[in-house]
Amino acid sequence: MAPITPQQGIMDIELYQGGQSSLPGRSDVVKLSSNENPFGASPKSIEAYARAAHDLHRYPSTDHHSLRVAIGEVHGLDPDRIICGVGSDEIIHFLCQAYAGPGDEVLYTEHGFLMYRISASAAGATPVEAKERERVTDVDTLLAACNGNTKLVFVANPNNPTGTMIGGNELARLADGLPDGALLVLDGAYVEFTEDYDGGTALVDSRDNVVMTRTFSKLYGLGGLRIGWGYGPRDIIDVLNRIRGPFNLSNAQLAAAEAAVRDRAFAAKCATENRRMRAWLADALAEAGVPSDTSCANFILARFADTDEATACDAWLREAGLIVRQVGSYKLPHCLRITVGDESACRRVATAVRAFKESRA
Ligand SMILES: Cc1ncc(COP(=O)(O)O)c(C=O)c1O
Structure with a gap:
């Protein structure tokens, strides 16, 4: 056999x-x-989670409309270009599944988040690392590591575990220097702890090759509940939604996340x-x-x-x-x-x- x-x-x-x-x-x-x-977590989020206990028999919304609208309002984004997932891990996973396969390369920085390598390998793609300069993302080494097989480039800004970040001009130089067909993913798990940085939203809005991921696990204190989201060009969000499970987030996750993001x-x-x-x-x-x-x-x-x-x-x-x-x-x-x-x-x-x-x- x-x-x-x-x-x-x-x-x-x-x-x-x-x-x-x-x-x-x-x-x-x-x-x-x-x-x-x-x-x-915010007391309001905990209350919303408790209230959701009364609806355990109900299937959740499949399109996460109410949470996407709340995120859109708070961050000034178009809710139609937002996708929600089981942590930002799931968005990273969708991106690899949708855009990288055997023969493709997924690029990330030397001390980058481990899930990039895991999700790339799970999709059958080849994980590739680019050196950092003294624990800081280096746009030159990233660009030098790109080739015609590069499909995804992950940059956490700020990065985990270094805590360092690079500026908007460097990110724009990276986006503009990528080969055709490669997508830049700005992982914004720690954006809320920075000052004077929009998390990459302006770059997403001005380019068609940039996506941003965000999470409720860090500042919002909901790591145990597992909620993240992504924001990107409409056609890319449409692709990701096609491989998203229709009920990937529960009523309790959706309610708690919405209350959390609204509790500014x-x-x-x-x-x-x-x-x-x-x-x-x-x-x-x-x-x-x-x-x-x-x-x-x-x-x-x-x-x-x-x-x-x-x-x-x-x-x-x-x-x-x-x-x-x-x-x-x-x-x-x-x-x-x-x-x-x-x-x-x-x-x-x-x-x-x-x-x-x-x-x-
Ligand atoms: C850089 C980075 N990205 C993404 C994540 C994933 O977070 P979550 O799946 O909880 O949203 C983490 C979690 O530690 C992280 O450090």
Whole structure:
């Protein structure tokens, strides 16, 4: 009998490891490994989610009209050019499924988000990495890596796990330099934590080869519920909708996300607090002898002397009940990615890192 084999590329996929969330025998653990909102979801979103419990027997809307209108109103976008998915992961997946297959290349940056490689491989396409310059997206290396097979180019701006970003002019240069038939995907999972950046909407509006993805998992504190969205040219959104499951989002997801995006005051408060504590934590770590690049997101990429020191600090933080993220799988084994928590969490991190460095002096 012929062996039953999966499609090309699937067995090359390494399973995604989520951030750890508990430590055996400890109840005072702070999880700073998945870039979640330390303040949780908006109370209005939680209420909307609870109300949805009364409608569990009803199928959800297939076109997500009400959520798309809300996103459109809040961000000043045309709702007809928005698609909603099970996290922005699902939008990334749709893009690869729709636009890349065997023989095609999917390009992303050296320390780019792992889902680009996973989704490209799942579609049978070839994942290709372009070097960054000192942990910053490099448009020149991306353009140099393009060829006639390049179908998708993923750039997270700000990037995870580096926290760095590039400016609008560089993004426009990238979009304009891509070969015909290649689509630029601006992953905006962390856009809400930046200042003076539209997330790429102007670029999407002025080009026909740019798509933007966004999420409710970070600023909106809905990572556990799984909702993301994409915005792009009408014909591309139409393509993605054809492969989207008709009921990919539940009533509860749709209701909670709509309430979350409409609660602008809560979102603004969380973003302001993130910026305040991000600057504070970066300074405190630098004073302790642990540098980081200026972060534009809700985490800090703390740099250590080498892999051994980063691993030892990770173990030290665990002893102190603090779970952060090792990022060896992002080719940054000498770094730890630390989510910016609330003030007390940031103070605990700073105290623990300082004590760790003093213990080795
Ligand atoms: C850069 C980037 N893009 C996309 C995602 C996916 O987020 P979600 O699927 O929760 O919307 C993440 C999550 O960590 C991310 O860091």
